[in-house]
Amino acid sequence: MSIASGFAHDLFISYAHADDKPSGGRTAGFVSQFVTDLMAEVERKLGGALDIWWDHHDLAGNMPVSPEIVEAASQAAGIVVLVSPAYLRSAWCRRERSTFLQALRARARTGAVFIVSIENLAREKLPEEFQDLVGYPFWQQLDDDRTTRPLRVDFETERQTYYDRLCKLVQNVADHLDALAARAPEKRGAIDSVERVVDADAPRVVLAEVTDDLVHQREDVRSYLEQLGFVVLPKRRYSRDDLALHRTQLREDLEQARLFVQLLGPLAGDRSDEPRGMAWLRWSVADEVLSHESIIQWRDPQLAIDTIDDADAQALLRLPTVRSCGLAELKRAIAETLQRPKRTMVAPVPKCVFVNAEGADRAFADQISAWLADHGYIVLDPPNASDPAEWRESWENNLTHCQSLMLIYGQTKPGWITQQVLQSMKVNARRSEPIELWSVCVGPPPVEPDKLSRLGLRFEALRFLRCERGFDETELRRFTDLLEAPGDIA
Known part of the structure; x- marks a missing residue:
């Protein structure tokens, strides 16, 4: 029966x-x-x-x-x-x-x-x-x-x-x-x-597909999480014939998940549809949907990154969201993250960035400002007033209300950067709360010797973004990660 x-x-x-x-x-x-x-x-x-x-x-x-x-x-x-x-x-x-x-x-x-x-x-x-x-x-x-x-x-x-x-x-x-x-x-x-x-309210996690060398490790993680009652996505394989559909299917799962987990090894994966490999594609979609605190990538601590021949696989393994630990430690970390009480979602007040640049660097600064605005930040542009008093008032107003100051060091002279830092420090001293993140974006063109050696400015709180060869999204994400990091950045 x-x-x-x-x-x-x-x-x-x-x-x-x-x-x-x-x-x-x-x-x-x-x-x-x-x-x-x-x-x-x-x-x-x-x-x-x-x-x-x-x-x-x-x-x-x-x-x-x-x-x-x-x-x-x-x-x-x-x-x-x-x-x-x-x-x-x-x-x-x-x-x-x-x-x-x-x-x-x-x-x-x-x-x-x-x-x-x-x-x-x-x-x-x-x-x-x-x-x-x-x-x-x-x-x-x-x-x-x-x-x-x-x-x-x-x-x-x-x-x-x-x-x-x-x-x-x-x-x-x-x-x-x-x-x-x-x-x-x-x-x-x-x-x-x-x-x-499972419980309809059970936390959901997207466990990305992996290259053939990591199939067993992925299965181990999936089994562990399901035994604890978590919902592990995807439940079906995403399309491989239609890459746009693949992205849509992954995005749909990510939008209902609290966490994206990706196991990485020395292989970049199939490149027939994605030039950098499918592992890069999956991470890029997750990076668009989730915050970095909701992304966990993992590599075996025994894996020597410098010995990997594949440049794309090596670059992926160097992302700041990649953890190097034992598989058991990874599983515990995932479970602990999913078991934390879900925070009440309150719309955050967007942070404000003052992107300051001289005329020769305005075009490059506009690229950076547009990217920051697209990622939810309030961006203050340099004053555009011809009257010195009006210009000074706008400049001080920007410095008074921003959470971060970014100076563009491209075609401008080193002395302009030094002057801006010193003058901005005076305004910062009058603020009720200090500027959270000071940065200099080293923009094009590249110069020999290194442009930073010409700057002659030492300030412990200053962070440098290296974009000498042009717009670099990876460097900007490093900047936003610093800006969103809890606690005192300096």
Whole structure:
């Protein structure tokens, strides 16, 4: 008798016969071992036996789909697909899969598809119906970084990984069966993706897709967070054929998430659509939507950044939002961040920046002012009065009300910068609260020797932005990070 009320079977197992042949001295093949363990864990979790339909005798690959298969597929609450190269090559598996999906669409009941990968397969190699589903990796990568094989429960070093992933699958199967029991039949849809039943108010986190070398670490983080009751996005893979749609899908998830987490390694990722790699694309979208305090990037502390040949991967790893720590420490940090009480959102008063420049540097200053304004800051331009008294009044007014002063040191003489700093200090002394951030943006053109050596000005609170070769968004983000940093910047 099935656990899911109204269904003849709880799960239908779809697999290739070749994947259940014993090897390496084992008496049971991978699929037989997997199904046995799956049934035992579900019984432990739910206190009842799982009704699984699987044909472990007649999967030769050249027979028609029997009426028994059609009946089992149409009466199963879900399907577990064990994906492998043998599965993808099997015409029988293709017919079996098609039969199950057609049965789901034809009946007014809910079905779930659980993808179990026993080899590392590129998304585009999967059947189209499964490419958007997030699966469960049950494979081990060997030390040549290209060969993979199914996890071995009889290997002590792999036993815990195998059972951790099995238990995660079991939890999601249990959640799905519980959800079926809670739904009224008339409200059931045609086919559902696998999603845990969680508190609607549970914090959400976007855990970015990773390069192949970090798949297991990402799965470890995802499993840990889901076990704590957090909602981990994405639930479906984003489009790779349409990059604009990919950005939109990521943005939609980010807008409902409290945190963006990205695991980074020495690889920049696929460059077929994004010149700097997909990892850069994902970070750039997150950077547009979330504040830096809501972005956590991670790298292995054993990774030597200077030895990485890929310049884009190296630059990404040097971002200020990247943490270098153990994976366990990262998981705890993510959980602690998500568990903090959500702050009441009060519209912040935008900070004010006085961008001061002489005539020759006004065009460059306008670029910076426009960028700051686009990012929510109030920007004060240099006075434009011909009357000296009026000019002086406007200049002092700007200095009195700004939170930050930025001087543009491009084509102007070093003496002008020194004079502005000294004169501004006098106004600052009369303010009720001092200027928070003093900065000099070293603008074009580049000069030899270094322009800063010509300045001859030492002031501990002064921060320098290096933009000699033109507008540099990275430097401006460093400036805004300093301006938004809590506490006394100086």
